[in-house]
Amino acid sequence: MHSMRFILLIVFALRLLLPFNAMAHPNEAAAQDMANAANAFLATLKPEQKSKAVFQIDDADRTRWHFVPTEMHPRKGLSFRDMTTEQQHMAYSLLASVLSARGVQKTAQIMSLEQILHDANPKGRFARDPKWYFISIFGKPSVDGTWGWRFEGHHLSLSFTVVDGHIGGLTPAFLGTNPGIVLDGPRKGLQVLSTEENTARALANSLNAEQSKVGIVAAKAPADIITKADRRARQLTPFGLPASKMNKKQFTLLWTLLEEVMRIYRPDLAEDALKHFEDLDLSKIHFAWAGSLEPRQGHYYRIQAPNFLIEYDNTQNDANHVHFVVRDLKNDFGEDLLQQHYEQHHKK
Incomplete structure (x- = not known):
C-alpha cells in the first residue's frame, strides 16, 4: 500500500490536471469535475478491465451495497488488485474530484487498516487486503449526463449519482474502522474516525x-x-x-x-x-x-x-x-x- 503522503501528493498533482469549474454552481461544478475524472480513469483501462468496471445506469447492482468483507458480499467492479499503479492513481483522482483531501485521507487510511488486520491474523477467515476495493461506474460519465459510480470494499461504501449534469446524490456513505484505535505497532494511536x-x-x-x-x-x-x-x-x-x-x-x-x-x-x-x-x-x-x-x-x-x-x-x-x-x-x-x-x- 502506498504511503499516505504519497497518495495525497498524487491526488493533488492529478487534481491540478483536471479542470476545476470554480465559476459554476458548486453542484454543477462538482458533477463536471467528477465526469472528467471518471473519463480520465476509464481512458487508462483495457477492454477487459472496462467490462468489469462499467455497468448500465439501471443495473440492479447500483443500489446493492454493503460494508462487510467481500467474502461475505461478493462485489462487482474493478478492484485495485487488477489495476496498474497509474490506474490506481487515477482512481484516487476520481475520489478527489468529489471528496476533500481529508475525505481521501480517511478513505485511504480505512483501506490501510486491512493490512493491520492481515498482519495480526494472516491465516484468518477473510483475505485482508488494502487493494481489495472496487470501482463501479454506472452509465456513461458526461458533463451534462445522468450516471453514477461507487467506491466500495470492507468498511467503505461511497456512492455518487449525477442527474442531468448536477449532483443527484452523495449517499449512502459508509465509513468503518477495525481497529477503531490502533493499539500497538508502528501506527499505534491512529484513530481514523x-x-x-x-x-x-x-x-x-x-x-x-x-x-x-x-x-x-x-x-x-x-x-x-x-x-x-x-x-x-x-x-x-x-x-x-x-x-x-x-x-x-x-x-x-x-x-x-x-x-x-x-x-x-x-x-x-x-x-x-x-x-x-x-x-x-x-x-x-x-x-x-x-x-x-x-x-x-x-x-x-x-x-x-x-x-x-x-x-x-x-x-x-x-x-x-x-x-x-x-x-x-x-x-x-x-x-x-x-x-x-x-x-x-x-x-x-
Missing part, C-alpha cells in the same frame, strides 16, 4: 440531568447500526434531544460533528450541504446516545433531521470496531431526482 467518536461523546457527557432523560436513550448500545445496509433506509422515529434544547456549547459540539461528517466532501459541496442544516428548524434535529459514556465501552449514537440520518455504532471487538453511515432518507442513490428525471425524459 476520532472526531466522529470523541466529539459525540463530549456532547453526550455535557448533558445535564434533565437533558440526559431525553438524550441518553438506552443503557446498552445496539449491536450495529439500525439501518444496516438496506437499499432504502427506513425512516426511524425521531428521538433524543432536539438541538433547540441545547445550550451554546452543546450546539457547537453538534455543529462540529456535522461539519466533520460533511467535510469529507470537497469544500463547495460541504458548504452547500451545511447550508441545508443552517436552514432547518432546530427542533427537528435530534441527537440520541445509547450505551456507555466511557471510552472503549460499547456505545451508539444517531443524529436525525428530516430526511437525513447519521448512525454510529462501536460495540464489536471490545468496542474498538466502528460502523458509521450517512443516509439521505429521501434521496439515497439519487433516487428522488432520478425518478423526476425519468418522468420528464421518458414520457410516452
Whole structure:
C-alpha cells in the first residue's frame, strides 16, 4: 500500500490536471469535475478491465451495497488488485474530484487498516487486503449526463449519482474502522474516525440531568447500526434531544460533528450541504446516545433531521470496531431526482 503522503501528493498533482469549474454552481461544478475524472480513469483501462468496471445506469447492482468483507458480499467492479499503479492513481483522482483531501485521507487510511488486520491474523477467515476495493461506474460519465459510480470494499461504501449534469446524490456513505484505535505497532494511536467518536461523546457527557432523560436513550448500545445496509433506509422515529434544547456549547459540539461528517466532501459541496442544516428548524434535529459514556465501552449514537440520518455504532471487538453511515432518507442513490428525471425524459 502506498504511503499516505504519497497518495495525497498524487491526488493533488492529478487534481491540478483536471479542470476545476470554480465559476459554476458548486453542484454543477462538482458533477463536471467528477465526469472528467471518471473519463480520465476509464481512458487508462483495457477492454477487459472496462467490462468489469462499467455497468448500465439501471443495473440492479447500483443500489446493492454493503460494508462487510467481500467474502461475505461478493462485489462487482474493478478492484485495485487488477489495476496498474497509474490506474490506481487515477482512481484516487476520481475520489478527489468529489471528496476533500481529508475525505481521501480517511478513505485511504480505512483501506490501510486491512493490512493491520492481515498482519495480526494472516491465516484468518477473510483475505485482508488494502487493494481489495472496487470501482463501479454506472452509465456513461458526461458533463451534462445522468450516471453514477461507487467506491466500495470492507468498511467503505461511497456512492455518487449525477442527474442531468448536477449532483443527484452523495449517499449512502459508509465509513468503518477495525481497529477503531490502533493499539500497538508502528501506527499505534491512529484513530481514523476520532472526531466522529470523541466529539459525540463530549456532547453526550455535557448533558445535564434533565437533558440526559431525553438524550441518553438506552443503557446498552445496539449491536450495529439500525439501518444496516438496506437499499432504502427506513425512516426511524425521531428521538433524543432536539438541538433547540441545547445550550451554546452543546450546539457547537453538534455543529462540529456535522461539519466533520460533511467535510469529507470537497469544500463547495460541504458548504452547500451545511447550508441545508443552517436552514432547518432546530427542533427537528435530534441527537440520541445509547450505551456507555466511557471510552472503549460499547456505545451508539444517531443524529436525525428530516430526511437525513447519521448512525454510529462501536460495540464489536471490545468496542474498538466502528460502523458509521450517512443516509439521505429521501434521496439515497439519487433516487428522488432520478425518478423526476425519468418522468420528464421518458414520457410516452
